[in-house]
Amino acid sequence: MNIQTKYHGELTIEETDIIQFENGIPGFLNEQEFIILPLTEDGIYFVMKSVRTPQLAFVITNPFTFYKDYDFTIEDKIVKQLDIESATDVKVFNILTLQEPFEESTVNLQAPIIINTKNNQAKQVILNNESYKTKHPLFIESPDSIKG
């Protein structure tokens, strides 16, 4: 199928590329289908685009690039809901809230996106762990130390 995207123009996507959020995500409950496209070549930043709303997109990242010790337990309820069979099937992304300048951007560690790569079922999970908040600085030190 073809979808219109703001940044990548018209894209042909396979049904199998579509990530399904059965209940949408908080604030966007009607958005149940997204695709994930690389934003940068370094494999750090991605765009999570809505299939039905061309102008809706989130910049997401692999949290472990920035927070190596990021750690949480996926509750049984969610394991069942997403039909997760093995931890190796799970991919984690976190949503960025971008700022100008970019160095002041934040990452939402309180609500990671969990994807079961086996069936593409996904969910934005709200953690009960109080040490994770919605706005962690993306760069703890100067961004130059992260660019490789």
Added chain:
Amino acid sequence: MLILARKQGEAIQIGNGIEIKVISIQGDQVKIGIEAPKTVEVYRKEIYEQIQEENKQAATSSMNVLDFIKKSQK
């Protein structure tokens, strides 16, 4: 809004699958136990609202940046 008075240990049944029970009351804090089916998600309201708000900000900021990247590539 339906308002019901309940004492410690008493509960409210909602539909077939949801039970809300007053576990304890201490000063201005009430401990509430909730039994709900797997498909029903239960959150502290203010935390859920915070995530909603953050997602909205993230969507807006992403759109601005993607617009900027698109323009700068032309």
